[in-house]
Every structure is written in C-alpha cells, then in structure tokens.
Amino acid sequence: MSSGSGVQPKVGFIGLGIMGQHMAGHTLAAGHELHVYNRTRSKAKTLVERGAVLHDNPGAVAAASDIVITMVGYPADVEAVYFEAGGILDKARPGSVLIDMTTSSPALAERIAEAASERGVTALDAPVSGGDVGAREAKLAIMVGGDGMAFEQASPVLRTMGANIAHMGAAGAGQHTKMANQIAIASTMLAVAESITYARRAGLDPDVVLDVIGTGAASSFLLNGLGRKMIREDFAPGFFVHHFVKDMTIALEEAARMGLDLPGLELARSLYDRLVSDGFGEEGTQALYRVYNAIHA
Structure with missing residues (x-):
C-alpha cells in the first residue's frame, strides 16, 4: 500500500447515501485521493466538485484505490459489488484492503474475507453506529472484524470517520x-x-x-x-x-x-x-x- 512511502493511500468509496456522503467527504478532507461510485450519479456531484473522481462501476473504483470502502444498502448489494464479474474482488489491486461498512450478514463478511485472501488482498467488515449525525460529525463508532494487520493499515482512514474504532476479532466479528x-x-x-x-x-x-x-x-x-x-x-x-x-x-x-x-x-x-x-x-x-x-x- 502506498502509505508505506509516506504518500496517503488512495481511497475508493462505493455507496454515497445519507451516511456515505459524509464519510467519503471526511476522507477527502483529510487529503486522500478519493475515487467514488454510486448508482445514482447525481449523489456524487458535491464530492466531485471537491475533487473526487467519479467512476462508472465498483470495479473501476477498486482498480484505482489502495483502500476500498463500501457502504451500500442490503447484503444482496454487498454480494453484488464484491462478487459480480468485473466487481471489486476481480479488480482490486494486490495488497489493497477492502472494507465493507454496510450493516450486513456475518456469514457474508466471512465469505468476502476468504475470497479476498485468495486474490492477494484483505477484507474487513466494519459496520458503524451513530447515524447521520455521527457520520456528519465524524463521530461514528466503528466495529471491525478481520485481519489485525489490515486493521492497522486501514485505521488512519477509519479515524477520519469515527471517534471510537475497535477491532472485535476475526472476519464477521464486526457484523x-x-x-x-x-x-x-x-x-x-x-x-x-x-x-x-x-x-x-x-x-x-x-x-x-x-x-x-x-x-x-x-x-x-x-x-x-x-x-x-x-x-x-x-x-x-x-x-x-x-x-x-x-x-x-x-x-x-x-x-x-x-x-x-x-x-x-x-x-x-x-x-x-x-x-x-x-x-x-x-x-x-x-x-x-x-x-x-x-x-x-
């Protein structure tokens, strides 16, 4: 990951809803190059005006990013953006960290982590609590499951969004x-x-x-x-x-x-x-x- 050279990692953010908008914005404000995707493109407008790069699909975001964050609606949406052909797992950079911040299924988090490992990347499940206010004020509680080393790599980015960040255990523990x-x-x-x-x-x-x-x-x-x-x-x-x-x-x-x-x-x-x-x-x-x-x- 490029942060090892003193350069901030490039962050990808997929899902710019009520909370995702603010969360992605905090990473941008912290100086990270930000790559975004949202099904409704107009929701990316404010971030693009601030310097974010808008992509046409989740795979393109993953290909451009060192840390890829997803904040989508349902477990079916999570499964789609990670596992569909040309999606995140297919296009993720070697050594990158994938972080699903959607509230989703623990079993699905375990599947993603296993599939990521097979592709030379790591995956964390990191759902949040605090709602729109916590997201806007960067005071979210972030509960993380997955590889400890990946957690340490991703922590500086997570700290741009949350005030209480805890590593809870193996994949699925965050969920x-x-x-x-x-x-x-x-x-x-x-x-x-x-x-x-x-x-x-x-x-x-x-x-x-x-x-x-x-x-x-x-x-x-x-x-x-x-x-x-x-x-x-x-x-x-x-x-x-x-x-x-x-x-x-x-x-x-x-x-x-x-x-x-x-x-x-x-x-x-x-x-x-x-x-x-x-x-x-x-x-x-x-x-x-x-x-x-x-x-x-």
Whole structure:
C-alpha cells in the first residue's frame, strides 16, 4: 500500500447515501485521493466538485484505490459489488484492503474475507453506529472484524470517520457486534415511543418530561435525540426504517442459528414491519411513534 512511502493511500468509496456522503467527504478532507461510485450519479456531484473522481462501476473504483470502502444498502448489494464479474474482488489491486461498512450478514463478511485472501488482498467488515449525525460529525463508532494487520493499515482512514474504532476479532466479528448494537436499539426505541405516548396521555408536556428523565437513569441518545423528534412528529430519516428492518432480520436469523430466543427484538421487528406495510419505510426509525399514535401523513 502506498502509505508505506509516506504518500496517503488512495481511497475508493462505493455507496454515497445519507451516511456515505459524509464519510467519503471526511476522507477527502483529510487529503486522500478519493475515487467514488454510486448508482445514482447525481449523489456524487458535491464530492466531485471537491475533487473526487467519479467512476462508472465498483470495479473501476477498486482498480484505482489502495483502500476500498463500501457502504451500500442490503447484503444482496454487498454480494453484488464484491462478487459480480468485473466487481471489486476481480479488480482490486494486490495488497489493497477492502472494507465493507454496510450493516450486513456475518456469514457474508466471512465469505468476502476468504475470497479476498485468495486474490492477494484483505477484507474487513466494519459496520458503524451513530447515524447521520455521527457520520456528519465524524463521530461514528466503528466495529471491525478481520485481519489485525489490515486493521492497522486501514485505521488512519477509519479515524477520519469515527471517534471510537475497535477491532472485535476475526472476519464477521464486526457484523456480530453491530447486531448486538441493533438489538439494544430495537427495544430501546419501543421504550422511548411508549414513554412519550404515556406522558402525553397523562396530560404532561413531553418536552418537560424529557428535560427531567433525560438526565436520569433513562438518559440515552435515543431518548434525548430521537425522542425529541417523536414529540415534534419529525420523521425525516437519519436511518431508514426499511434498513432497520433489514438489520433486525439479520439479527433474528443469527439468533435462531445460535439457538437464542429474543422476544423484544421480535416485537420490535413486527412493529417496524407494520410501518413498512403502511408506506413509511423511507422515514427515520423514530417513525415508530406512528404505530402508537396512529399519526398519518
């Protein structure tokens, strides 16, 4: 990798959604030559104006980069950009590091790592937590699975995007850590929505309630951040409902494989499934409040 000569590694970034835009921008601001691809080309416009190079496909990004980062939607999208003919694995430079930051399947992360090793490259799974705010402020928590040496190589780039970066273990360990994160969020979101619904029904001012309980044992980012959005009925997405349903489904599949029963997670997914069925899949996860209050756009 070119960083060994004192030259910053060239970074490729595939997937410029709500979070990817900011994450890629931080690597560019840190002085890395940035190569990008997004299915909707217009989403690359701001980065290109700042100096990023736009490519026509993921393979072309990989061929131009020392570190290739993917931040796409679903495991099927991850599989496509890595394994399709002419994709990342086919075109990656020898010695490069591939980093999938999508929340995806641990088993798929293991497959990618194995296939990368066979091609003379290394792959890390590095999902993130912190949502659009964490991505914008470069304060993401980044949980990484895979080869330790590759983690050390990639760490300077990861530090441009995150404030808490941890190597969790072998390939797939990052994704398993993210599943634990999403399981904690799922039941907490139920609690936040129910707390605010109860406060309103009791005739209390929910903002004042959060002023009080948000400094006590119940304090959390979800209560104090997304809880305020629930009160304002602001359901603009920081993280899409349909992506959260995807994450919970992966977690439930992994739990079943391990023989675990997670009733809180099952309940949360059923309520978020209702939001998707009602047409609210493109809203933020705080839209769970709709389920309790029958708020309709």
